Amino acid sequence: MQTQKSSRLLGVAVVMFGIGMIASIALLFPAVRDTGTAVVTTVYVLAMGAPLGLLLGIVFALLSGRRSR
Template sequence: MSNSSPEGPRRASDRLLQLAVALFGIGIVAVVAIFVTPIVSDAKPGLVLYCLAMLAPVGFLLGLVFALWSGRRAR
């Protein structure tokens, strides 16, 4: 019994949702860090934070793709 869930193995769409949530979460944390950095210290936010902040819309778009894909498959 390698799989304990009754639904069977995880589908690729479940991984797409997990990826979308992870990317969106990382992006939101980076946006918050961009605003908190000048408050906590006198330094400007680094380029890495701005690059990570771009993951929020990517995660959002992947979430939309997942929603449209799973809704079409349910019919």
């Protein structure tokens, strides 16, 4: 039996990981890096979503897993 809380947690984890990966790839383009300090800082903060999304995904897996007897 799966609860709504855990399925929301997985959704949030996937979205955060996706945003973080897109922001990480965006940092590789010179057009983003050369625009200004505020833009680079914003994209860098968004890139931190990838590790946070991965951590939430691990928490979801641990909470939804079955206990062995």
